[in-house]
Every structure is written in structure tokens, then in C-alpha cells.
Amino acid sequence: MSPAQVNKITYSFLNNNYYFATSERVCQFDGFLAAFPEVYFPNYNVKLKSELEAFSQLEAKKIEVQEYQENKPVRYNEGSLVQELERLGIGRPSTYNLFGRVLLKRGYAELNERGQFVPTPLGVSVNN
Numbered sequence: 001m002s003p004a005q006v007n008k009i010t011y012s013f014l015n016n017n018y019y020f021a022t023s024e025r026v027c028q029f030d031g032f033l034a035a036f037p038e039v040y041f042p043n044y045n046v047k048l049k050s051e052l053e054a055f056s057q058l059e060a061k062k063i064e065v066q067e068y069q070e071n072k073p074v075r076y077n078e079g080s081l082v083q084e085l086e087r088l089g090i091g092r093p094s095t096y097n098l099f100g101r102v103l104l105k106r107g108y109a110e111l112n113e114r115g116q117f118v119p120t121p122l123g124v125s126v127n128n
Contacts, residue, residue, distance in 0.1 A: 004031035006046055013058070026050045075116035 005028040013020040025046045027033070033040045040046065052058070076084065082096045091099065100117065103109040108123035119127070 001032040001035070002029070004033045005029040009050060009052075011052055024050065024052075075112075075118060077115045077117070081117065 006025050007028050008023055008025050010021060010023040027041070027046050027048055030037065030048075041048070074080075078097070078100045081100055085091050085096050085099060086093075103117060103123070104111065107120055108126060109117040109119050112118050
């Protein structure tokens with residue numbers, strides 16, 4: 001059987017200087033999915049026909065606000081840096097402790113009050 005073709009369509013809206021976006025997956029050609037449409041389409045949120053048309057007027061029926069906070073990555077301390085180096089297979093046991101000292105000596109990082117490495121502007125620029 002032929003493969004299915006599913007398109008992801010993204011819609012964006014601008015209203016009173018607020019930006020909204022949504023997307024939907026629409027089946028262009030069902031191919032092998034024609035054998036079991038009742039299983040695939042609901043489970044993967046695929047529709048047979050798009051519910052929106054380009055440049056159409058929309059009426060808000062339901063507005064759901066979701067707050068999103070991005071978690072900052074956890075900073076390494078000397079112990080967690082050694083563990084990560086071991087896990088990645090970087091260096092040898094005799095050199096693991098040198099990595100942290102080199103970062104501090106060359107000014108790539110500083111230790112904060114909790115003993116965690118914090119990159120300096122030099123460290124950020126070297127990494128980018």
C-alpha cells in the first residue's frame with residue numbers, strides 16, 4: 001500500500017497586538033491508513049479535513065491561557081562536573097579534577113556562593 005501523507009498546518013493570529021498560534025494535522029492522502037482510520041486518526045490527532053480556511057474570520061469560542069516557565073539548567077559543581085565527564089567518557093580519572101581548576105584559572109567560570117560554576121562573559125563568548 002501507498003504511504004500516507006499528513007500535513008501539519010500552523011495558523012497564527014494577531015488581535016489587539018496579542019499573538020496567538022495553533023496547529024492541526026490534516027490527512028492529504030490516507031494511503032495505508034485507510035485500513036484502520038478509526039485507530040490512527042483519533043490517536044494521533046489527525047483530521048480528514050481542515051477546520052479553518054486561509055484568511056477566514058474567526059470568532060473566539062474558548063480562550064485558554066497557559067503559563068509556561070522555562071526551567072534553567074542546573075549548574076555544575078565540582079562533583080557533578082566530574083560525574084558528567086565520567087559519563088561522557090571525557091578525560092581520565094587523573095585529569096577529572098583539573099577541568100574545574102582550568103575553567104577558574106582561565107577566567108571561563110567563577111564559583112558562586114553555593115559552589116556552582118557560573119560562566120563569565122569570556123566563558124560564554126568562547127563557548128559560542
